[in-house]
Amino acid sequence: xxxxxxxxxxxxxxxxxxxxxxxxxxGEKVVVIGPSGSGKSTFLRxxxxxxxPTDGEIWFENNNITDPKCNINKLRQKMGMVFQQFxxxxxLTVQQNITLAPVKLKLMTQEEADQKxxxxxxxxxxxxxxxxxxRQLSGGQQQRxxxxxxxxxxxxxxxxxxxxxxxxxxxxxEVLELMKExxxxxxxxxxxxxxxxxxxxxxxxxxxxxxGQVKEENNPKDFFENPRNPRLKDFLSKxx
Amino acid sequence: MGEFLESYYNAxxxxxxxxxxxxxxxxxxxxxxxxxxxxxxIGIIVAIAKVTAQKSKGKNxxxxxxxxxxxxxxxxxxxxxxxxxxxxxxxxxYNLIFTSRNTNEIVVGAxxxxxxxxxxxxxxxxxxxxxIDKGQNEAGRSLxxxxxxxxxxIILPQAIKNILPALGNEFIVLVKETSVAGVIxxxxxxxAAQYIGSRTYQPLPPLIITAVFYLIIVLxxxxxLGIFERRMRQGDKH
Numbered sequence: 001x002x003x004x005x006x007x008x009x010x011x012x013x014x015x016x017x018x019x020x021x022x023x024x025x026x027g028e029k030v031v032v033i034g035p036s037g038s039g040k041s042t043f044l045r046x047x048x049x050x051x052x053p054t055d056g057e058i059w060f061e062n063n064n065i066t067d068p069k070c071n072i073n074k075l076r077q078k079m080g081m082v083f084q085q086f087x088x089x090x091x092l093t094v095q096q097n098i099t100l101a102p103v104k105l106k107l108m109t110q111e112e113a114d115q116k117x118x119x120x121x122x123x124x125x126x127x128x129x130x131x132x133x134x135r136q137l138s139g140g141q142q143q144r145x146x147x148x149x150x151x152x153x154x155x156x157x158x159x160x161x162x163x164x165x166x167x168x169x170x171x172x173x174e175v176l177e178l179m180k181e182x183x184x185x186x187x188x189x190x191x192x193x194x195x196x197x198x199x200x201x202x203x204x205x206x207x208x209x210x211x212g213q214v215k216e217e218n219n220p221k222d223f224f225e226n227p228r229n230p231r232l233k234d235f236l237s238k239x240x
Numbered sequence: 241m242g243e244f245l246e247s248y249y250n251a252x253x254x255x256x257x258x259x260x261x262x263x264x265x266x267x268x269x270x271x272x273x274x275x276x277x278x279x280x281x282i283g284i285i286v287a288i289a290k291v292t293a294q295k296s297k298g299k300n301x302x303x304x305x306x307x308x309x310x311x312x313x314x315x316x317x318x319x320x321x322x323x324x325x326x327x328x329x330x331x332x333x334y335n336l337i338f339t340s341r342n343t344n345e346i347v348v349g350a351x352x353x354x355x356x357x358x359x360x361x362x363x364x365x366x367x368x369x370x371x372i373d374k375g376q377n378e379a380g381r382s383l384x385x386x387x388x389x390x391x392x393x394i395i396l397p398q399a400i401k402n403i404l405p406a407l408g409n410e411f412i413v414l415v416k417e418t419s420v421a422g423v424i425x426x427x428x429x430x431x432a433a434q435y436i437g438s439r440t441y442q443p444l445p446p447l448i449i450t451a452v453f454y455l456i457i458v459l460x461x462x463x464x465l466g467i468f469e470r471r472m473r474q475g476d477k478h
Contacts, residue, residue, distance in 0.1 A: 050378055077384030087379035091397050091472075101383035104393060135476060146379075153383060 001026045001157060001188055002047060007056035009042055009212075016042045018212035019056070024157075029189045031203035031220075033196070035235060039212040040192045044161050047190065048072075048079045061156065077105065080150030084162040086142040088134035094121070094145055095130040098152045113152070120148040124178060140171030144178050151182075158182065160191040196240060200224055208232045251445035257436055261446075264432030265453055271349045271428065272415045272457075278354025279414065280407075283361025288391060290314045290362070291369050314362070321359035327420045329356055334424040345426040349418065357414045364406045368399030401472040408465040412458050419454070429453055 002024040009017040016039045024030055034040045045051040047058060049065055049072050058065050060075055089097050098120065099113035108116065121127040124144045134142055143163060150158060160179065164172040176198050183189060183202045193199065199206050199220055206223040208216040208231075216229040224240075227233045252258050293311045296303070321329070333352045334345075372395050380390030400407075422431035433450040437443035 048382060050382065073381075073384050073386045076382055079382070081379075081382035083375060083379065085373075085375050087373075087375040089376065089379070089394055089398075090476075091401065091474075100393060101380075101385055104389055105384055133474065133476075150383070 001028075001061060002190075003059045004047070005057040005059075007043070007046060007058065008054050009039070009046060009051060010054050016212050017046065017053070020209075020212075020214055022207070022214065024188065024190060026156075026188055027186055027204075029183050029191070029202050029204045030207060031199040031205075032190065032192045032207045032209055033194070033199060033235075034207075034209035038210045040207075040209040041161055043209060044159050044190060044192050047159055048076050048081055050081075077101075077107070077153050078156045080147075080153060080155035080158040082143070082147050082150055082158065082160045082163045084165050086134070086139070086146045086166070088142055088146055088149070090134050093131050093133055094126070094137070097134065097145065098149045101149075102152055107153070116152055117148075120151060121145075124148060138171060139167045140174045143167065143171075143175045147175075147178055147182075157188040157190065160189065160193065162192055162194065164193065164195055194239070196224070208235070210235075247440075247442050247445045248449070250440045251436055251442065252449055254440075260432045260436060261429065261449065261453065264427055264429040264450075265457075267346060267426060268415070268418055268421075268429040269457070270346055271353060271418045271421060271426070274350035275353035275357055275414055275418070276411050278351065279357030279361050279410075282355065282358030283365050284396070286314050286317065286358065286362035287365035287369060290366055292387070318359045318362060321356055326353070326356050326417055327423060330420065330424055345421075345424050348424060349421045349426050349428075353414060353418055353421075356417075357410060360410050361407065364403050364410060365399065367406075368403035369395055371402050372398050397472075401469075404465065404469045404472065408462065408469075411465075412461060415457055415461065416454060 002022075004020055004022050007017055007020040007022075008015070018039075020043060022030075032040045032043065042051055046053050047060075049058075053066060056066070060079065063070055063075060065072055065075055088094075089100070092100065095114065095117045098117040099108075099110065102108040102113045102116070103110050118127060118130065121130055124147075126141060126145065129137060129141065129145075134145070137145070147158075147163075163179070164175050167175060172195070176195060179189070179191070179198070180202055191198070191203075201220075203220045205217060206220050207214050208223075208227075208229065210231050216223070216227065216232050224236065227236055250257075252261070289310050293307045293314070296307060330349070330352045333355075334343075334348055369391075376394055376398065377390055380394040381387075385393070418428060419430040421428045422434070427435070429450050433446035434443070436446040440446070
């Protein structure tokens, strides 16, 4: 579904991604871990071209999205993204946050989008917050709304960029719970996170990125029980 | 005391002179209103052009030249307008550009003040756009909205809310600045007062009356902006 070929990204002279080649199949839940500054967020942000790669190719559903002729706006509709800082639109109500993109992109009428928004809000138990503004909500509620805002576009893949890192500890659970539900429903997911428990439980494959390269990848069981790369062993001994 | 009242009676009531103020007021309001609209339009467009030119990186020589050109034009416009007095701009536009016989001075005035205000509004709006967290732009783009849609529906509404006090300032200055429109033979509020003063040989009373008119306009504008500001602050409630 998504594949990268020798993906490279540098900021000036600083090489952040140093050739990443990956294939992400439909239905996979890929969890990316690594020390800070390793390039894992940059890797994720390259997948929907929020960062322009310096070299290499990215293919999404048989489209080369690194080709300048490719219509990235169209393809981004099929790639939902969830940010560390939620990035809800503070000047719009919760419901307007969810319906803005589908309506403005003429994928749905306002009525259809409103119905869909209410359904999604019911699913996460926040239908009473439809008319509220993001600043009136807790971090956990905001992040769950950010997730369903992305879901309202019916994406084929969901990208999560450290979705729980900005949350109070007691709110991490509710967001992870929603992500687990999504995973069980068969969504293709790429998740950058520090939540090792989530990786163990939900991932079908775990990547360890360090110094801009995938240093190790494996199924979660072997990844955490038999790490081979010395840098990964060191990393796991510190975080587990 | 009787003399004092008489001078104001002469300046305002005698010979239906209040009609002259009202005519002048109408012209001042017309020029201000269209100048504010034109200035806002120019300001927003120039600000967006500048911000877009700043953040886009040229991929080939054509886009690089385009970006450079847009940036140069915007900066040139802002520097020239901010660097010269509005009265001189008014005279230049009146004499040089609109040379045909039947120009409408009110239109010339509105266009000139609009172009003038646009330069200041552009810098205010640019500051507003740059004050918005870049995560907002990324969130919009990640949902598939293009650059313009993200700007219109997500960035600008938030930016305008932040800059409303500064914009209000600019509009107030603009309304008062139209008082120099008399130099292009427009009988605005100030010019009307001068005419009446020269008729009654008492220049002070009509000027005081005019000052009160300006004060009322500005207080009204302030009130209106206050209401608008409160309405836009809806999302800030906790």
